Amino acid sequence: MEPSREILMHPWYVWWVLIIGLFLMTFIGTWLITRRWDK
Amino acid sequence: MNTKFLPIPEITLTMAITSSVGIAILLGVSILLGILGKKQWKSFDEYLVGKRDMGPFVTGCALAASYLSGWAFCGSTGITYSVGFSGMWFAGMWSLIGIIPCIWVASAKTRSFAVKLNAATVPELMGRRYESKMLQTVISICMLFFLFIYSVGQLKAAGGVWYAVTGFPPVLCLLLGVFIAWIYMVLGGYVGTNWSMAFQGAFLGIVGAIFGVWALVSSGGFYEISLRLWEQDPRLLSLLRPDLPKVGPTEFFSSWVGLLASPLIFFTMAIGFPHNLGRFLGMKKMNKKEYWFLVFIVWFITGIPVMLASSTNGLITRTLFGPQLFKIEPWKADLAAPLLSYSVGGIPLQTLYVMGLFAATLSTLAGMVMIMSANVTRDIITLWRPSTKDKTLIRISYFLIALFLFLPFYWTWKRPPELLSMFMGLAAMGLGAIFFFVTAISFYWKRATKWGAFWTVLYGTVATLAGGYLVFTKKVIGMATMEFILLGGCLVLFFGVSLMTKPPSQELLKRLFEGKD
Numbered sequence: 110m111e112p113s114r115e116i117l118m119h120p121w122y123v124w125w126v127l128i129i130g131l132f133l134m135t136f137i138g139t140w141l142i143t144r145r146w147d148k
Numbered sequence: 149m150n151t152k153f154l155p156i157p158e159i160t161l162t163m164a165i166t167s168s169v170g171i172a173i174l175l176g177v178s179i180l181l182g183i184l185g186k187k188q189w190k191s192f193d194e195y196l197v198g199k200r201d202m203g204p205f206v207t208g209c210a211l212a213a214s215y216l217s218g219w220a221f222c223g224s225t226g227i228t229y230s231v232g233f234s235g236m237w238f239a240g241m242w243s244l245i246g247i248i249p250c251i252w253v254a255s256a257k258t259r260s261f262a263v264k265l266n267a268a269t270v271p272e273l274m275g276r277r278y279e280s281k282m283l284q285t286v287i288s289i290c291m292l293f294f295l296f297i298y299s300v301g302q303l304k305a306a307g308g309v310w311y312a313v314t315g316f317p318p319v320l321c322l323l324l325g326v327f328i329a330w331i332y333m334v335l336g337g338y339v340g341t342n343w344s345m346a347f348q349g350a351f352l353g354i355v356g357a358i359f360g361v362w363a364l365v366s367s368g369g370f371y372e373i374s375l376r377l378w379e380q381d382p383r384l385l386s387l388l389r390p391d392l393p394k395v396g397p398t399e400f401f402s403s404w405v406g407l408l409a410s411p412l413i414f415f416t417m418a419i420g421f422p423h424n425l426g427r428f429l430g431m432k433k434m435n436k437k438e439y440w441f442l443v444f445i446v447w448f449i450t451g452i453p454v455m456l457a458s459s460t461n462g463l464i465t466r467t468l469f470g471p472q473l474f475k476i477e478p479w480k481a482d483l484a485a486p487l488l489s490y491s492v493g494g495i496p497l498q499t500l501y502v503m504g505l506f507a508a509t510l511s512t513l514a515g516m517v518m519i520m521s522a523n524v525t526r527d528i529i530t531l532w533r534p535s536t537k538d539k540t541l542i543r544i545s546y547f548l549i550a551l552f553l554f555l556p557f558y559w560t561w562k563r564p565p566e567l568l569s570m571f572m573g574l575a576a577m578g579l580g581a582i583f584f585f586v587t588a589i590s591f592y593w594k595r596a597t598k599w600g601a602f603w604t605v606l607y608g609t610v611a612t613l614a615g616g617y618l619v620f621t622k623k624v625i626g627m628a629t630m631e632f633i634l635l636g637g638c639l640v641l642f643f644g645v646s647l648m649t650k651p652p653s654q655e656l657l658k659r660l661f662e663g664k665d
Binding site: 111112114116117118119120121123124127128131132134135136138139142143146147 | 233236241244245248249252370371374375378382385386387435436439440443447451455459
């Protein structure tokens with residue numbers, strides 16, 4: 110019997126959260142560090 | 149034959165020839181960059197750090213290349229191929245959580261402290277930061293020890309994959325690879341090595357991104373991958389695999405302790421690896437735009453290819469080949485990435501993949517060997533015999549680079565001694581745990597003292613050795629638990645002993661911490 114779509118896609122949702130989260134971490138973190146550099 | 153899965157492709161003459169030509173091109177360009185780097189140094193100091201004028205592109209590519217080893221480009225795919233989604237945590241999904249904070253925390257500070265203290269190596273920087281020649285020697289010996297152990301396994305993946313795709317014995321190819329690495333390191337010094345590493349990093353980043361995206365697009369999509377994994381074994385979809393042993397390395401896949409330890413390992417390793425910090429010693433002072441460019445380059449090379457290599461590539465290989473690779477001795481799951489590249493993009497993509505793997509392997513090894521050689525020449529010989537001539541030091545460097553390149557080659561060819569194999573797995577964790585505190589924290593915490601650093605180095609070394617025995621020989625604890633033991637002990641000793649001992653001199657603190665970087 111084929112499992113539900115939810116079960117099959119669950120690990121991918123976590124995977125996407127990681128991909129997007131690490132992308133945001135990289136660029137928001139860099140923005141926070143460098144935002145006062147000009148001054 | 150199992151008709152459900154693709155057959156294992158046979159090696160063809162075209163495969164062997166194109167891979168050989170590809171490696172020859174990669175090595176040819178590397179050697180050319182080494183020759184060009186020859187003009188960039190005149191003294192031993194310049195041989196070690198150049199003119200401290202490396203821009204963001206070269207620094208970013210070289211940093212990513214030094215961080216990403218053959219394991220990241222090959223072994224990580226094998227992990228998710230073997231255990232499914234639960235393997236992605238340890239296989240490199242967290243790579244960015246290490247290397248990006250490494251730039252934030254260590255890039256500008258390493259450069260600024262090195263310039264203020266006129267240091268050309270990481271131990272020299274630490275020796276002057278802590279005002280102790282004794283500590284510089286201890287750190288250089290510790291670094292040498294860990295890097296040596298860690299370097300031994302570096303060529304294994306490249307050798308295995310080379311044999312698997314060409315059918316030629318890996319001895320000659322690896323020997324040629326290390327010989328060429330020796331030439332560009334000897335000729336180019338820090339600058340030439342950095343340039344070669346940057347080229348290799350850019351290459352592996354582009355190839356890794358093309359490979360990962362291509363495989364994902366041709367796989368039929370996320371739902372299709374999951375469905376085909378489910379049909380083989382529903383446990384491949386689990387984010388944690390409690391059915392796997394909680395002792396040894398599988399603790400990373402089987403428990404929450406493992407899941408929590410993985411990002412910590414990537415974080416401390418990236419910041420603590422001396423061959424990563426070494427990239428910042430010769431970096432120029434960056435403005436805002438250059439700093440953003442540096443972060444972007446490292447994000448691109450480390451983020452896209454490695455996160456795909458550590459997750460989707462292995463899963464897709466499993467859907468295509470099923471569990472067949474476990475039966476192919478001795479390579480087993482290490483064949484996942486080269487076979488996927490062949491099944492997705494034929495000989496052209498497989499050739500690019502093999503070139504990328506060699507690039508990843510040689511760049512990490514070169515970064516480590518350069519540090520190891522300087523550990524002896526600068527941090528031991530020059531420190532205790534300052535009158536030694538530059539010419540003599542450069543000649544000793546040539547010999548040491550050859551030695552430190554040859555030994556990993558020898559132990560890839562012949563089986564490494566049991567004792568060495570046992571500690572190899574934990575060497576990276578040990579390096580990260582020790583030097584995260586001893587170097588990175590000392591850039592920010594004025595109260596850090598030489599005795600705090602000394603006991604951290606000592607504890608970290610002993611705990612790593614004991615951990616290797618307990619995790620791999622006795623198999624009584626898991627590798628992730630060992631990470632917490634290592635890191636916790638280093639943290640307590642570094643802060644505790646520092647607070648109990650005499651702080652560094654006011655003069656030094658003023659010089660390092662006051663005024664602009």
